[in-house]
């Protein structure tokens with residue numbers, strides 16, 4: 001067996017791609033290694049969402065370049081590859097920057113990898129194209145965990161002004177319901193207890209498909225599958241969430257009560273500049289509608305601090321929105337210009353780095369307080385937890401609405417067990433339960 005050392009940066013979609021790459025390569029006599037010293041091939045699966053992620057990818061290439069040189073002196077050939085969003089954007093330019101890189105392939109070329117690996121014995125290869133998502137029957141080597149990622153679509157048509165995804169992952173393409181159901185059945189048969197459906201905008205699932213295939217129908221069909229498992233999904237675009245989807249989540253047994261709905265800013269002018277297709281009040285209405293219909297639902301979000309031209313007052317509109325909306329948790333980031341995007345070209349309006357950092361700190365404080373407040377609502381409540389880890393005698397798991405729970409209990413439970421616990425106390429990021437009720 002040849003050994004591949006693979007580093008995955010960025011989002012769950014990249015993690016899922018890595019699982020597909022490893023599964024496919026196992027049919028061609030490759031296996032993953034955890035030790036760089038054993039590698040015949042180094043591969044970094046990259047993220048281009050922020051400059052920091054791009055720098056991380058390049059630093060991996062730099063390290064591996066040094067290892068490759070050392071190995072060559074010892075008479076061993078090692079190859080270096082890069083894939084994912086940075087590869088898709090930068091293409092051959094990477095060869096110029098890193099002359100020791102052997103292989104560059106794009107987000108839509110992963111199924112060509114076995115063929116590309118044969119080619120790099122004799123030449124450097126750059127393969128980037130715009131093919132639609134391809135299905136193949138190779139096994140997928142998933143992470144050993146309770147949760148399995150299941151991509152339902154790829155790409156995005158929204159072109160938010162700060163985002164590289166439409167350029168790196170291309171236009172939106174959904175997989176057929178029958179293929180998703182087939183993969184879900186395999187996941188369940190392998191013993192996974194949670195399936196997380198992935199898509200940049202899950203609510204527009206099915207737009208390119210025939211026969212009334214939409215997200216609500218997909219959820220319904222998945223909910224009807226036999227087995228003891230949960231279904232999650234991410235991410236939702238506020239104004240694309242339909243009443244039908246809310247209804248399906250409300251009435252289902254397996255779909256978790258949890259929506260990740262990036263808001264990005266609490267100010268209408270900034271939302272417009274971001275090319276987000278909703279106003280603050282429309283966002284509030286959808287949050288309210290979900291809460292009115294689904295008991296104990298958590299709503300999480302994403303926010304950007306220091307978008308070009310954002311004034312102090314506009315920034316504080318975001319802080320106000322987090323308070324008013326009582327969001328359960330939010331991911332935050334300071335704005336990172338991506339040159340290919342519309343916002344990346346607003347150079348004269350960029351906010352100073354120190355100021356962005358200051359705003360981000362304020363935002364993070366607000367998110368911390370909101371998270372604690374959200375957790376406090378559950379003190380004394382009994383919730384179902386899926387155990388996904390055990391550390392020094394403390395069981396860890398997640399509730400249906402995705403809260404992390406630490407459980408102190410003398411009973412022996414296994415990873416993958418569903419248990420009911422009563423929440424006794426909480427901290428900012430997790431909840432604590434001492435006694436199991438079952």
Ligand code: SF4
Pocket residue numbers: 156157158159160163164165166200201237
């Ligand atoms: S909806 Fe999300 S993935 Fe699509 S362009 Fe906007 S931020 Fe990027």
